[in-house]
Amino acid sequence: MKIDIVSIFPTFFDVLDISLLGKARQNGVINLDVHDLRDFTFDRHRTVDDTPYGGGAGMVMKPEPWGLALDEILGITEGQAQDDQAKKPADQDAPAQTDADAATTAADGSIPPLVIFPSPAGDVFNQAMAKELAHEDHLVFGCGRYEGIDQRVFDYAEQHARVRLVSLGDYVLNGGEVATMAMIEAIGRLIPGVVGNPESLTEESHEDGLLEYPSYTKPSTWRGQEVPPVLLSGNHGAIEKWRYEQRVERTRRVRPDLLPPE
Numbered sequence: 001m002k003i004d005i006v007s008i009f010p011t012f013f014d015v016l017d018i019s020l021l022g023k024a025r026q027n028g029v030i031n032l033d034v035h036d037l038r039d040f041t042f043d044r045h046r047t048v049d050d051t052p053y054g055g056g057a058g059m060v061m062k063p064e065p066w067g068l069a070l071d072e073i074l075g076i077t078e079g080q081a082q083d084d085q086a087k088k089p090a091d092q093d094a095p096a097q098t099d100a101d102a103a104t105t106a107a108d109g110s111i112p113p114l115v116i117f118p119s120p121a122g123d124v125f126n127q128a129m130a131k132e133l134a135h136e137d138h139l140v141f142g143c144g145r146y147e148g149i150d151q152r153v154f155d156y157a158e159q160h161a162r163v164r165l166v167s168l169g170d171y172v173l174n175g176g177e178v179a180t181m182a183m184i185e186a187i188g189r190l191i192p193g194v195v196g197n198p199e200s201l202t203e204e205s206h207e208d209g210l211l212e213y214p215s216y217t218k219p220s221t222w223r224g225q226e227v228p229p230v231l232l233s234g235n236h237g238a239i240e241k242w243r244y245e246q247r248v249e250r251t252r253r254v255r256p257d258l259l260p261p262e
């Protein structure tokens, strides 16, 4: 899988050089590039933001640097970009483009990249979305900052690729980098060859809708607390039954919303 990240804090992603994802990059399972949005500015101060039209607090990210960054990453030629200028501006009342509409197949028949913009206004990320995105060939993460990105960047991106706004959850972060990191970790670990033992990806929380069972390891007695005897019994059927019951009980207690309707 090819992953591109655009951010004004590229060093934020240095942590992706270590651990499982670092190994996956070294052995070519994941090809990840981080782009500094300021490399697509040309003024002395490398400006990426400006005041919002219509007033309001804070600053908005300018469209020009984003347009150049997306052109480079998506392989949009100047001619194609000029064509867009000829197109009428996106009609705010027009029905939002679906992936099918926007997924114009590239000339070589490949499916265009999926551009993900973390946003408080996006679809909430979950394990089902992680599994779906793990099948993509090329993901591009656009990390906004300040009060967000000029809307025309999303509209422009939709003319050349599939675009999704994705929320990490119902809380407001300061930018898209933390959300991008979380999504890359959740998606990356599902890509074959990234996690050593694929069996460890089953029976996880959210994998099949139930939370995970409690885990134990040596010593069998610790500070007066015992490991549940069934786990020391060697009776694999009884262990499997106990673990399933623990998953249902924990889900009922902590996340009853995940339980299938009775």
Ligand SMILES: Nc1cc(-c2ccc3ccn(Cc4ccc(CN5CCCCC5)cc4)c3c2)n[nH]1
Pocket: 056, 118, 119, 120, 143, 144, 145, 146, 147, 148, 149, 166, 167, 168, 169, 170, 171, 172, 173, 174, 175, 176, 179
């Ligand atoms: N799940 C999740 C994802 C994010 C996320 C993702 C990307 C960015 C880029 C910037 N921010 C900070 C931010 C975003 C929105 C507001 C509200 N503001 C109201 C007035 C009109 C403009 C918008 C304030 C600050 C981001 C936050 N937070 N939480």
